[in-house]
Structure formats: C-alpha cells, structure tokens
Amino acid sequence: MMCQECQERPxxxxxxxxxxxxxxxxxxxxxxxxxxxxxxxxxxNNFSIHHLLSGLLNNAEPNVNTFKVQQEAPLRCDTCGLTYSQFSKSGRFGCSNCYKAFGEKLDPLFRRVHGNTHHSGKVPERSGGTIKLKKEVSELKEEMRNRIEREEFEEAAKIRDRIRELEQQIADL
Structure with missing residues (x-):
C-alpha cells in the first residue's frame, strides 16, 4: 500500500x-x-514492547493508595536486587528470579493483557481432536494419582472409567 499523502513511498x-x-x-x-x-x-525507533509493558505496569493498580505504598518495604528481587518500581519503569526483569519475586504483582497484569494467568496452548483444528483427547487423558491420569494418594478410591475409579472411554475414542479415530 502506498502512502496516502505523497503517493511515492510505501x-x-x-x-x-x-x-x-x-x-x-x-x-x-x-x-x-x-x-x-x-x-x-x-x-x-524509541517505541518498544518494553515501553508498552511499562505503561501497563504503571496502570496495573489504579486505585492503590500511594501513601500506603510508600510505607511498605519495596518489593525486591533477592537475586539481582531489582525493585518492582524499577521493573515497572523499564519493563525488563533483571534476572530469571524476578518473575518469582514479583509474581503476586504480575498476575493482575497478565490477566488484563492475556485474559488469563496460565497458558492453555493452541491446537491446530485438523489434528486437534486426538491431541485434545490425549491431553485430557494425561490430566485425568494425574488427577487419578492424586485421588489414590488421598485414598479417594471411588472418585479414582470414576476417573479411571473416564480415561478408558477417552482411550477408546482415541483408538477409534
């Protein structure tokens, strides 16, 4: 598409x-x-994803009482010493531990930006049926193990039966 103004450059x-x-x-x-x-x-050239993230961080908690924030000790990463306020200005972590150190403050940001706080993945439509079923089977097996550890054998048996149904569906595909 050509420039609407000069009609010379893209x-x-x-x-x-x-x-x-x-x-x-x-x-x-x-x-x-x-x-x-x-x-x-x-x-x-001065605009970057870090500026965008920084802007979102600065507006992450609009109703925070600033007097209360000043009285609390600043949230700080134990590994690199980066404070949350420094992170919110730069939009960059200082180290891999910052994610854990600032975790409680990041959840509202992720929820606002992504709509959720955990990644659920995306599966192509063509092969999605089998992959989704296998994922559900794997999640159910983990849940069954947890139920057995807690000695909830009736619930574990129901989950076992559901796993068998799903495995039969996979075999039929």
Missing part, C-alpha cells in the same frame, strides 16, 4: 484515529508521518 505506519466518534484511517510513510506529527513521541 506506507509503513497504519493507524486509526477516533475523534468525537468519527473514525479515520491513515496509511502513511515514515517521512509524511513525521511531517504531520503523527509519530510516537521521540520517533518510531
């Missing part, structure tokens, strides 16, 4: 502006976008 910036309920789409090259002032502050 459009590299595509965005939608909504002003007073009126939607307008723009397809501009970088030069024309800079001339019109439609670029991100500081230019496109």
């Amino acid at each position: 459009a590299t910036l595509h965005f939608t502006k909504i002003v007073n309920g009126e939607k307008t789409e723009f397809h501009l090259c970088e030069v024309c976008a800079q001339e019109r002032g439609e670029m991100f502050p500081g230019g496109m």
Whole structure:
C-alpha cells in the first residue's frame, strides 16, 4: 500500500484515529508521518514492547493508595536486587528470579493483557481432536494419582472409567 499523502513511498505506519466518534484511517510513510506529527513521541525507533509493558505496569493498580505504598518495604528481587518500581519503569526483569519475586504483582497484569494467568496452548483444528483427547487423558491420569494418594478410591475409579472411554475414542479415530 502506498502512502496516502505523497503517493511515492510505501506506507509503513497504519493507524486509526477516533475523534468525537468519527473514525479515520491513515496509511502513511515514515517521512509524511513525521511531517504531520503523527509519530510516537521521540520517533518510531524509541517505541518498544518494553515501553508498552511499562505503561501497563504503571496502570496495573489504579486505585492503590500511594501513601500506603510508600510505607511498605519495596518489593525486591533477592537475586539481582531489582525493585518492582524499577521493573515497572523499564519493563525488563533483571534476572530469571524476578518473575518469582514479583509474581503476586504480575498476575493482575497478565490477566488484563492475556485474559488469563496460565497458558492453555493452541491446537491446530485438523489434528486437534486426538491431541485434545490425549491431553485430557494425561490430566485425568494425574488427577487419578492424586485421588489414590488421598485414598479417594471411588472418585479414582470414576476417573479411571473416564480415561478408558477417552482411550477408546482415541483408538477409534
């Protein structure tokens, strides 16, 4: 797609502006976008996923009482010493342990961004039937082991029967 402004260069910036309920789409090259002032502050090269994440972190808890936050000890990673406030500004962890150290604060962020706090995966439609059934069987086997350890044998037997049904369905496919 060519730039709507100059019709000379390919459009590299595509965005939608909504002003007073009126939607307008723009397809501009970088030069024309800079001339019109439609670029991100500081230019496109300064925008990154870290800036986006940082913005989300800063708004993660809008109703937090700032006086209360100042009185609490800052949340800090034991391994690298990074504080949560430093992480929220940069959007980057200092080490692999930061994920565990800031875990309680990250769950609301993940829930807002991804809609959930754990990855459930994505299965292709064509081969999805068998894969989904095998995954369910594996989860049920784990649940059955847990029930047996807790000596809930009646529930374990029901799960065993369900596993047999699913394994028969897999064999029939």
